[in-house]
Amino acid sequence: MREVDVAVIGAGPTGLFAAYYAGFRGLTVAVVDTLPEPGGQITALYPEKDIFDVAGLPSIKGRDLVTNLVAQAAPFAPHYLLGVRAEKLSYRDGLPVLHLADGSDLGCGAVLVTGGLGSFTPRPLPAAQGYPGAGIVYFVPRPADLAGHDVLIVGGGDSAFDWALALHAVARSVTLVHRRDRFRAHAATVARVQELPVTILVNAQVTALHGGETVTHADVAVDRAGTSRVPVDTVVAALGFTADLGPLAEWGMQLDRRHIVVSSTMATNLPRVFAAGDIVDYPGKVRLIATGFGEAATAVNNAAVAIDPAAHLFPGHSSEAG
Numbered sequence: 253m254r255e256v257d258v259a260v261i262g263a264g265p266t267g268l269f270a271a272y273y274a275g276f277r278g279l280t281v282a283v284v285d286t287l288p289e290p291g292g293q294i295t296a297l298y299p300e301k302d303i304f305d306v307a308g309l310p311s312i313k314g315r316d317l318v319t320n321l322v323a324q325a326a327p328f329a330p331h332y333l334l335g336v337r338a339e340k341l342s343y344r345d346g347l348p349v350l351h352l353a354d355g356s357d358l359g360c361g362a363v364l365v366t367g368g369l370g371s372f373t374p375r376p377l378p379a380a381q382g383y384p385g386a387g388i389v390y391f392v393p394r395p396a397d398l399a400g401h402d403v404l405i406v407g408g409g410d411s412a413f414d415w416a417l418a419l420h421a422v423a424r425s426v427t428l429v430h431r432r433d434r435f436r437a438h439a440a441t442v443a444r445v446q447e448l449p450v451t452i453l454v455n456a457q458v459t460a461l462h463g464g465e466t467v468t469h470a471d472v473a474v475d476r477a478g479t480s481r482v483p484v485d486t487v488v489a490a491l492g493f494t495a496d497l498g499p500l501a502e503w504g505m506q507l508d509r510r511h512i513v514v515s516s517t518m519a520t521n522l523p524r525v526f527a528a529g530d531i532v533d534y535p536g537k538v539r540l541i542a543t544g545f546g547e548a549a550t551a552v553n554n555a556a557v558a559i560d561p562a563a564h565l566f567p568g569h570s571s572e573a574g
Contacts, residue, residue, distance in 0.1 A: 256280045256331065257559055258552065259350055259360040261338050261500075262367035264292025266529030266544030268321035270364055273552045275328020277567055279559070282358060284350070288335040291318035297391040301414050305540050317541075333358070341503045341525070348524050362555035365500065365512060365520075365527040366548065377406055377489035379458045379470070387467035388487045392419070400424050402483045404470055406458055407490035413437040415488050416445045427451040427482060429458055429472055461487065497531075508533045518551035524558050526551040 258274045260267045263285035274281045289295055291314070294303075299315035306312060312320075333352065340351040341363070350358040374390035391411075392398065395418045403423045405412050408430035414437075420426045428445070433454040435442050446452065455475040462469040467487060473479040497510060506513040506521045511533035518526045528547035530539045537543075556563045 253357045253359050254282065255359040256282045257361045258555055259284060259348070259358055259363050261363065261365045262292060262529070263287065263290040263332070263334065264294065264366060264529065265317065265321060265541050266548050267292070267366035268318070268325055269545045270366055270528065270548035270552055271330040272321070272325035272328065273549050275325060275330060277552060277556050279552070279556060281328065281330040282333055282360070283330050284333045284336060284338050284352065284358070286335065286337045290322055290332065290334070291315070294318055298414065299393055300395050301418060303541070305542060307542055337499065339499045343523070346523070361559035362524045362526060364548070364551050364555060365525065365531060366529045366544070367500065367531050374489065374493050375491040377458065377487065377491060379461055380487065380489065383461040383467070385463050385466050387463065387485065388461070388489060390489050392488060395419050395422055398423050398486050401485035403427070403486050403488060404429065404458070404482065404484045405488045405490055407492070408432060409436040409490065409492060410438060410441065411492070412490035413441045413445050415490055416448070416450050417441065420448050420450055425451070427453065429453045429456045431455065431457050458487070517554040518547055519554060524555070526555055
């Protein structure tokens with residue numbers, strides 16, 4: 253059985269920063285994730301998206317942020333167990349043991365769950381359910397693939413407007429359809445898109461898709477304006493995702509709906525199990541990448557004390573190392 257000081261479940265930004273920080277503290281680390289490469293939802297859903305809310309970085313592509321986080325942790329040689337799910341948790345002599353889906357076990361001094369929102373499934377576009385052809389996507393890993401396309405984006409949240417920002421420069425046309433006249437997206441992003449040559453249709457819904465092997469047109473019904481048929485090569489259904497904690501929900505952690513309840517030390521109700529990032533909840537919680545980074549450091553420092561009660565809670569600043 254492989255043994256490490258800290259097992260991090262989730263290789264998204266929070267988990268990758270936790271791997272760095274645990275290494276900085278002199279702890280051995282394994283990072284477990286069901287996805288085949290690091291980065292979590294950023295790598296899977298929007299590697300080319302610009303991210304603006306990481307302190308000190310006015311703007312950075314999602315893939316570049318992941319690359320930098322992996323490089324930051326690399327000197328401490330975390331062991332990546334990718335493409336494998338953490339199925340069960342048990343204890344041996346008071347220490348956590350993770351039972352992985354590939355049949356292996358991972359013994360650890362502490363567990364840190366940073367699994368974002370858990371596993372996620374895109375919400376379907378109703379108009380696409382009866383359409384047998386291709387051309388409906390739920391995220392765009394490579395915007396360049398849609399160069400020269402007429403793109404129809406459905407949704408009014410951050411993802412919809414982020415895709416509009418990313419695609420307007422490469423697509424032939426971008427039309428955004430939202431069923432209401434108010435948007436859930438960040439106001440500054442909405443304002444930026446409104447200044448672009450992007451058609452925004454509010455109080456509107458896609459009622460049907462047409463085409464052969466791939467979509468060619470869509471019917472869009474707009475309140476008080478009737479239904480019109482617009483040319484479409486790709487439909488981006490940005491309607492959000494449903495999250496599922498999967499096996500984590502059976503571990504016995506205290507949950508608030510889909511989130512893990514933690515204390516101010518990022519401790520769960522289970523011994524030596526901590527959590528950080530979007531997957532956790534507590535009064536005043538703000539779901540930002542920057543928040544996850546701070547929570548990861550708090551969790552690792554408290555895990556270090558749980559592993560070795562003689563350890564200092566705060567080891568000093570990383571700039572003082574060496």
